[in-house]
Amino acid sequence: MADSRKISQFCIDAILEAGHQQAECSLSFTRKTEFTVEDGSISLMRTTDDTGLSLTGIKDQRKGSSSINKTDERSMLDSVAELTGLVDANEPDPANEIAENQPQNSFTRGPEKPDVDLMYTRIKSFLKHSKEKYPTLILEQVILDHTARRRSYVNSNGVDFQSVRGGYNFMAMFSSKVGTSISSFNYVAVSTADLSEELCTLGGLDRLMSQSTEQTVTGNLQGSFEGDVIITPECLGDFISMIASYFYDYPLITGTSIYKDSLDEIIADERLFIHSRPVSDELAGGYFFTGDGFKSANSTIIENGVLKTFLLGLYGSRKTGLDKAVNSGGFYVIDPGETSFDEMVKSVDKGILLCRFSGGSPSSSGDFSGVAKNSYLIENGEIKNPVSETMIAGNMKDMLKRIKHISSETVNSGNSIMPWITFSGITISGK
Amino acid sequence: MKRLDLSKYSKLFSGYTELRVQENRDNGVSIVDGTIMGNRRSSASGVSARSYKSGSWGFASTPETDDGAVRHVIQAAWENAAFLDKHENKGGLALPESSAVGEWDLSTRKPVASQKDRIDFLKSIDSYISSKFSKLSTRTVSLHSLDMEKQLLTSAGSNAFSMIPRSILYVVFAVDTDSGPVELYDIFGAPGQFEDVFVSPSSYHEKLDKLYEHLMRKAEGVFPAAGISECILDADIAGILSHEAIGHTTEADLVRGGSVAGDYMDQLVASPLVSLTDFAHTALGETCPVPVHIDDEGTLARDVAIIQDGVLRSYMHNRDSALEFGVEPAGNARGYKFSDEPLIRMRNTAILPGKSNLEDMIGSVENGYYLIQSSNGQADSTSEFMFGVVLGYEIRNGKLGRALKDVTISGVAFDMLKTVTAVSGDMSWKIGMCGKKQSIPVGMGGPAIKCKINIGGK
Structure with missing residues (x-):
């Protein structure tokens, strides 16, 4: 993965060189691994990478922001040029400012790499639990993802923050049906740092699934x-x-x-x-x-x-x-x-x-x-x-x-x- | 967006595969009480591939679009599909292999406007408001534009390019009253880039006058009586009703998920006055707010007649659900970003115009409400819906009375549509965003309808 600090400093320097008095750069690299359930079975495995590079410049209290999802030199310089055009078109506002200097800091939380086999095992176990315990419940959509994100914020006042964060997110949306009587859908969204527990034990999930089966007749x-x-x-x-x-x-x-x-x-x-x-x-x-x-x-x-x-x-x-x-x-x-x-x-x-x-x-x-x-x-x-x-x-x-x-x-x-x-x-x- | 020669990658496809290169470009300017608070541009582009192996799907994407990146996502998507197939072993059937080829580019042919042009346009609107409407406590005007540019190649032979832009002007007014601030907003927009959609600020003056007049009346507004009332729903609310309360229940993935519409095919679900269509790109001879010609699975898009003369006739499909239901897909599979897989989505959903006249419809109501503009809306698999209404009036003896404060209306759509006794002959559209895992632009529209609906009051 690219060097966040180096990319950020390149952008800060380029913004200042373009004539701005203040500059800030927010950068993120996100990798997502996701399983989707449709119609009661796992239908999709999805892996995505994305980048976010957001640049802000302030010149004579005039501000603009430009965002791209590339970190090659040409794209970054183009983005700085675009940013300069936005700032030049703007009007002064004394409230425009960037964060003052703070001590450099780096933060880490959660697993950066997914346990793909465990994700699959947990979601299969959840489907089995749902089918056996709540036979009238229909899982409309279930998504389990692991998201890892490297973020940085650097500005021309010397602020330099870096973070690496990983974790799992689970969402289940369901309704229940008996004959032609159906319940309203309900859903639960939870986040967890690891998959040590079965998914059905997270948050209020099992309680809401149980309630759903009671709600076909109102x-x-x-x-x-x-x-x-x-x-x-x-x-x-x-x-x-x-x-x-x-x-x-x-x-x-x-x-x-x-x-x-x-x-x-x-x-x-x-x-x-x-x-x-x-x-x-x-x-x-x-x-x-x-x-x-x-x-x-x-x-x-x-x-x-x-x-x-x-x-x-x-x-x-x-x-x-x-x-x-x-x-x-x-x-x-x-x-x-x-x-x-x-x-x-x-x-x-x-x-x-x-x-x-x-x-x-x-x-x-x-x-x-x-x-x-x-x-x-x-x-x-x-x-x-x-x-x-x-x-x-x-x-x-x-x-x-x-x-x-x-x-x-x-x-x-x-x-x-x-x-x-x-x-x-x-x-x-x-x- | 730099267009790529995708054809050379078709030999890398191991099974049913879609390869999509996409760039979304946003531009936003906002002015709050005369100060420019938003001044930004963004773009997000990349390549994705989705593969299908015996009933299991794999998807992969990356923001890079060089040769190595394209090869990588094709391989990664297939490996993801293979991982699932190995574990799930569904033995699914082959997907429909229809294909379509075409290019649709709605880019402006005019000189490209600068950010200063956009700011000047918005400042002109703001100056008009500040000079004319002295009682406002605060005002916000915003310009938003979104260009969605896509290239698609599929293993079935589809090859498409599209550049579909939309531009929106958003206006919010507020006025102070003894019971706190009262707000009202409106959205004006159309498919097309800024240069084509926002030609003259003065063309919005009449609309702004009307918005201010509504706000002044709303500031003295009353709560409606709670309960079932006879109402005229104007086009904006009829449109959100079509989308939220009916449209979603007839998306095949939600039908598979237990939607009430699953038991209603070929049954009378509405008054015979009601016909509802999800238009692909053209409605009654006009380009729709969100024109879709070929969807992200490479299917040629055509209209879906969901309700005809009150009878439920069609669901909306992707290739997968079309295979299961034994019908032809009609181009409803769309993804918002390059990194989003296609989902079953509505495009431009509207009740078709009838033969009544709006003034006559209002005149026919002895004691009820004329509901004009909604804020948000939600619906359920049961078709029970809720919409926030931010602009409406009492109707007393066929005439408009006092304005209403913000209120919520609700009901069961398939019951409520049976109470429709008149549909106006005119029609208008709004561009909105629909959230269903991903957010995506949709068109919602229709005529005004006369019906009975539950109003939440105090």
Whole structure:
């Protein structure tokens, strides 16, 4: 594999020689080995190599970026020339800047080479497990890949980060069918550093497959009511991502974030702790440095219900005058609570167990609504029948303050660690 | 993209093989409140091969396109297929061997625009907005273009070249209200490069005026009543309905995966007023938003009439599923990047125009909603769907009333389509991206339809 440091320095020198005052170079080499299952059997083995070379130049506060996937000298020089054309066409913006000098650093995590035979063995074992334990379950698509990525970030302020990361990613999408009755599809995506465990033991996979076989016959809810919604760890991740979307550059620069004036204020129940942990040993996934050239650190975004940080990058920080975050978000971890899942169910008079949410993006005021998929009615403290054609609606801001319980159990998907959370006062409506 | 002489590699094919060289080129400029925040170009190119051995597939790709790289991916793809065949031993049948030859190049014939030309175009749009619409709290205008250039050679004898570009202008407005910011956006685009699609900024002024007017009314909008309502779905929402809720359930890989449409072939699944087609490249005499002439398996692309007069008539296939279902493939196998294997994908999916008039359709609704623009949409193998609606109006006694706040609509598509009582005679298209392992450009379109649909409210 090519020498990342040498390539990056060549590009930095070429950008500076072209008249730019600041230069940065992000380089990656990615090798993927993948098995795909279709129609219940392994149908495809795929091996891909790719390169990513992204160059940024700043001249008199004017900025441009050019990306290619080649590292031969001619292509790199052409890309620098293209970059110069972009910068010359731009206008000055004082917020344009590159990361300041930091100590040189290299990082390594996970196996760089796949164990192809073990990948095949594990996926065959998963297919056998699925067929024997859940005969009515149909595997719509199953993908197991090993991805190895060498990344580097180098800039003209002397920043020099290198990382090598390898790991396995597994995704299973399934539904169940009995006669002509079919369930909604559901899916699980997990990451793991190795394949020491059978795939069916990862994340909440086996629980969701089991639930799918129960969901070929559903009941409809009648009317509309305000009730409790217990959100599962798999579904909760989607909600946390929706909430986090208000913390990034664009909504804060444009002032459309519902949390724009909420830093250091209570925005959630005091029992809620949300962390972003891109460099955690607990998670298989993550990143060691950000796209704009800063060494990543873990952070606590919400502590005792208080918003402690936004997720601003360097540009967003300079544009808004607010602090830059210590990472780029993602890899969210929510602290467990003190209530068992069983106790949470028992405390619900009427509501639903929300296992998948198919919803529109929340509005700029935080309102959301969508369909409760693969979900169950809860009545008088018991999980009843799966439901279909059931919608939920609420407001993100209100919802975070209406936490009833956080479960003591959590699920680690390799990219997040989430508990079950009961939110009260959600509008639930049937036909 | 540098075109290669691929024919010399055909002798290296050990069995059914596709060899594809591809380059995707992106250009993006965005201006937020008058400041240029995005100014980038990117390109990704390389070569891939996919081979088939007795029911097992192997795929390999590399970003290099020199002679050694091409030879490497051909060999690696075959070795991957052989690895699977050795373990799986499926004994699959030979794939259909139809072939097609042709070249389609939609590159502009005009002088190539510089980045300054693009920025100036966008600044002109932005200046118009900032000078005319004083109540906006924030505005974003973006230009995005994507050129997809491909060369394909298959062992069946297909030999194709295509350069299919698309260009998009994206506009977002927001206004502050007592209950927080209210946003509205629109997307304008067409197949073609910037030089051909965006000729004059002033041609968008009327559309921008309309968008602002809608936003001002939405700022005073109301939540609709939750429950089933009589609605007029405008072309944008009818298009996403065609794609998400019906189209996906009739992709043969999803049919094999248990989609509800698997049990509905030749059955009445919609009102007889509804006919739905996945167009290959031309619809009603016009070039579609995403024209496909030969797909990435080398199949000559033709239209797929999915629903005819309310009856389900066809699924969409690749060569593999066509073999299993005993039909001819129609060119639905596409990959997004050079490193992506072809999947069964829709191209340009639309309900066909009917005979009604939109104004008459609205006039016929006593108490309901006119839903105009969607944000996102998702559907299920059951055909249960959900779409976010960001622009709509009440209809009271046949007249448009108050605007609506953002809302979600849902239903079971094959039930909902049976409630259709009118289809308008006009038709319009939108270009979108569809996510199914890979993201890929698709066209979605149609007329307006009158139907009953479930609205989520408070």
